[in-house]
Amino acid sequence: MKDMADPDLDVPLAELIVCPHCDAAYNLQVPDIGDKAICQRCKAVLIAPLHKAGLKIIALSLATFVLIIGAAFFPFLNIDAAGNRNSASVIDAALAFSSGPLLLLALATAGLILFVPLIRVVLTLYVLVPIVLDLPPARHAMRAFRLSEALRPWSMAEIFALGCAVALVKVADLATVGFGPAFWMFGGLVVLIVAQDSFLCRWSVWNSLEHPKKS
Amino acid sequence: MGKQICGRCGHKMVSRDFGSLQRVWAFWVVGLMCYVPANLYPMLKTKTLFQNDESTIVGGAVELAHHGAYGIAFIILLASVAIPLAKFWAIAFLAVSVKSHRAAANHSRQVMYEIVEYIGRWSMIDIFVVAILSSLVQLKTLATINPGPASIFFALSVIFTMLSAQAFDSRMIWDEPAKDGDPS
Structure with a gap:
């Protein structure tokens, strides 16, 4: 997962999210309000939307x-x-x-x-x-x-x-x-x-x- | 690999910043150099009616211990001596560990990095205490406290240690295939 612009990857870049701490790449899935998306590898919080x-x-x-x-x-x-x-x-x-x-x-x-x-x-x-x-x-x-x-x-x-x-x-x-x-x-x-x-x-x-x- | 610009925020992008370690070590050395005079020169110059007192960080703590305030002396030694030294050690350990391949578990190194980054700024508390004391205790002849030369070196040491920790690219921790069974 070193290079995001890998030509073999057929997922559009807009649907990927890369952990800023450890560089693991994921398919983007926005969690529900109040939930958290957490990097499986380094446990950093990636997305945590809150109401208002x-x-x-x-x-x-x-x-x-x-x-x-x-x-x-x-x-x-x-x-x-x-x-x-x-x-x-x-x-x-x-x-x-x-x-x-x-x-x-x-x-x-x-x-x-x-x-x-x-x-x-x-x-x-x-x-x-x-x-x-x-x-x-x-x-x-x-x-x-x-x-x-x-x-x-x-x-x-x-x-x-x-x-x-x-x-x-x-x-x-x-x-x-x-x-x-x-x-x-x-x-x-x-x-x-x-x-x-x-x-x-x-x-x-x-x-x-x-x-x-x-x- | 050439440098590219992030289409979103305009920051420059690099897949791996290989200059990162050099900057880590450069800031680290400057920070350590500043830490030496920070301990040799007096931190506070206290003037009371009968005595003129210039105490270094360690000297002040030892004096407090003589007065029986072991708790406060211990806290000062912990916050101003043990934690800065531990930070130097931790950053050095992380920087060495991404080069040599017999490193500790990735996740614990990541936690270690986060702790170093978090704790770094709290060391400025010493400087703020000096600033507060020297602006507050200005009681003419009775007692005055003024900052000593060590304060500026201590501040520089903290700032350079923070810069050193920030220069470290934590993604390098995860580049080696994990040895502790982490999925990567």
């Missing part, structure tokens, strides 16, 4: 967008030690590295916890809104979706949320630490991002981008 997944993802993306913007500016932790108070927002945390050569790290931190998740939300909305509304796909929607998928491992808002908890444990004996509003926003963000990821069936998105419904 597009609409759910759009709703979650909008919520994520609002939370990221909010979480960026409100303080997420505040500290109080012997009358000295300080509170930090995500912007502050990213700018903590801003002296000298650590500036690069500041930019990377801000990018990973704010800008990459934001870009992914915008791209997701750009791709999915026309699909859900049964409109023809937006211009360059396929490239947008590919970019969004490529950015996925670099979107680290949920890791930052756990980082808050670890930092809290570390400072707890040094001073009184309290949660700011942004901490709870990040908490919500973790749930939203995990949910959004589990609703998204990549095959369905590609398929509807390639074969838009005629309305």
Whole structure:
């Protein structure tokens, strides 16, 4: 099964699906809503359509967008030690590295916890809104979706949320630490991002981008 | 085999990316090189009223253990030392295993690859904790925490390890006829 364009194969290419992880080829059979098509060889999920997944993802993306913007500016932790108070927002945390050569790290931190998740939300909305509304796909929607998928491992808002908890444990004996509003926003963000990821069936998105419904 | 363009998403297509292993090793070596100074230089510079403290990752954990916080010390050693080293080992093992033909079962290697890819990004948590602590603990004379030079090396090490794992083409695992009775 090394080469898909095998001339001996008399199945049309559109009816084949190849596992992106292990390259096993199958005859395409779209599972029912709620079921999953799983690669027999490496057990990767190939297709997992869900009822109204597009609409759910759009709703979650909008919520994520609002939370990221909010979480960026409100303080997420505040500290109080012997009358000295300080509170930090995500912007502050990213700018903590801003002296000298650590500036690069500041930019990377801000990018990973704010800008990459934001870009992914915008791209997701750009791709999915026309699909859900049964409109023809937006211009360059396929490239947008590919970019969004490529950015996925670099979107680290949920890791930052756990980082808050670890930092809290570390400072707890040094001073009184309290949660700011942004901490709870990040908490919500973790749930939203995990949910959004589990609703998204990549095959369905590609398929509807390639074969838009005629309305 | 020439490069073709995917008719759907416009990405370049190759049946097997034979440059893949070279990129894996290149990123792997850079990641490992960055991991050395990440452990030698201080990660956090803590200034309190009476003392000036610069601790490395391992040094900080040892200090915590002296104070009796064995649990936290263990977690730090696990997350910042054991897991990164395990990742280096796992990627190297996978890259070697597709070349030498006496490899472990395909499915367990696939699982291993997925674990490495999943865990990779979570190592950034150390960097975020440093960022959070140094923006939060700025209490003038009482106590201040600032990031040390190790933080940038640690971040680079994590990023290059992630790139190394991403460069690995997991389909190569399945190219050899399976020895464990997998249908292929």
